[in-house]
Amino acid sequence: MIMTASSSGGAVLRPLTSLFEALVTPHAVDRYLELLDPMATVREVRARIVRVMRPTEGSVVLELRPSRRWRGAEAGQFVQVGVVIDGVRHTRCYSPTGARPASRDAVELIVRAHPGGLVSQYLVREARAGMVVDLSSAAGEFVLPEPRPREVVLVSGGSGITPVLAMVRTLVREEFPGRIAFLHYTRTLADVPVLGELSALGEARDNLAVRIVETSTEGRLCREHLRGVAPWLGADSEVFVCGPDALTDALRELLDADGFGEQMHTECFRLVPPVPAGPADGAVSFARSGVVAANTGATLLEQAEAAGLQPEYGCRMGICFSCTAVKRSGRTRNVRTGDTHDDPDQPIQLCISAPVGDVEIDV
Incomplete structure (x- = not known):
């Protein structure tokens, strides 16, 4: 019997795959296929690293080539990246930084090593072309709305730059006609892996204002910073922020005072401080x-x-x-x-x- 890649063939293969997985329990079929070829998977998505750049100390830019089950991501969403370290599979969330629409054949990630960050430190130190990692489907509601707002304000701090970088790249690729402001906070300029690109974009486009603030010398978010990069901020503006709690809280306070609080969209990868528990038993x-x-x-x-x-x-x-x-x-x-x-x-x-x-x- 010859099986083709038609929709009916896929319908036949799915129950056969489920049957095979039952036979090879306790491990899913992909655990066995990866022994032959890490990219040969039935259910999971994998990606091969095809390019590695280390633009700053403590960061790495990765270009990934996903397997065919990858369905792409919207600017601002996140994916889970999994690696095996000392025989244990570990997974962390990262936001793709590429513009949309873009080919589903490429994913760009910027990873910054965090103190105590097992996966981030491993990727910054060990990532190389040819390495294969796990890649989940994209998720998250922190995305540019459709239709686009008339004016967009993007604010980020530290590694929170990644989802808003994808947004500004997307707006530039779309030749978005409205006004865009990009305000980023960093300890020093040397910590920004795309500093040159952002500066060039700000100089090349009349509708895009870019401001990079060094917190070590210029302090943290204030009304002067916000109004300096987006003096037009008003009823037609939508604000997107990703960064530390202090940055988000300060921005919300400013927007609430001006009556624009409902136009703020936030993203954070943090655990809310746990509610105190009672005595443990059982x-x-x-x-x-x-x-x-x-x-x-x-x-x-x-x-x-x-x-x-x-x-x-x-x-x-x-x-x-x-x-x-x-x-x-x-x-x-x-x-x-x-x-x-x-x-x-x-x-x-x-x-x-x-x-x-x-x-x-x-x-």
């Missing part, structure tokens, strides 16, 4: 692994890892849903909001859920 049963451990009050992800298990995870802050598992019984508490959940057989996020008493989880 036990956590990791049903699929057959492990039972005393409840320490930590999140289920942390308790699973402490018990020697390796559940899948990504952002560790409740954004990407990679660590979702089914809670079979018991009560859990959302460490970000304090809300508790009692319903059995419900999917929960391990990284932001802590057990309250006895809990059984399908891990």
Whole structure:
């Protein structure tokens, strides 16, 4: 029998793939295919690094060539990138920085090494052409709206530059006719990997104003900075900000004072400070692994890892849903909001859920 790549052929292959995965349990078929070719996957998306640049100390720019299951991303969205370090697969979230619309055959990432950042430090240090990484589908609601606003203000701080960089590149590629302001905060100019590009864009386009602020000498966000780059800020403007809490809070205060607070869109990859927990009691049963451990009050992800298990995870802050598992019984508490959940057989996020008493989880 000859099988073609038609839609009907795909329909035939899908149940065969599921059957094969059942036969090779406990590992999915992609775990075996990657032994032959890391890019030969059935369900997962992989990407090969085809270009590596290190424009500043402590950062790396990666150009990736994804496998054919990749469906692209909107400017401002994020993806999960997975690497194997010392035999353990680790995943973190990064925002592609390329303009849209663009070919689905290329993804650009800018990774900055963070203190204690296992994956970021590994990529900055070890990334090389030919390396294959895991790549998720794009996600996130921090995107330019359709239709486009008449005026766009982009504000970022530190590594928060990546999603707004994708936005400004997209607006430039579209030849957006409205006014654009790009205000970025950095400790020093040497920390900005695209400093030359941003300066050139600001000089070449009459409708684009670019301001890079060195916080070490010029301080943090203030009304003078904002009005200096966007004196026209008003009812026709939409504001997009990604950066540290202090930057977001200061910008919201300024916009609220001027009556523009509802026009602000934010993105952050951080965990809200956890709601204080009560005394820990009971036990956590990791049903699929057959492990039972005393409840320490930590999140289920942390308790699973402490018990020697390796559940899948990504952002560790409740954004990407990679660590979702089914809670079979018991009560859990959302460490970000304090809300508790009692319903059995419900999917929960391990990284932001802590057990309250006895809990059984399908891990």
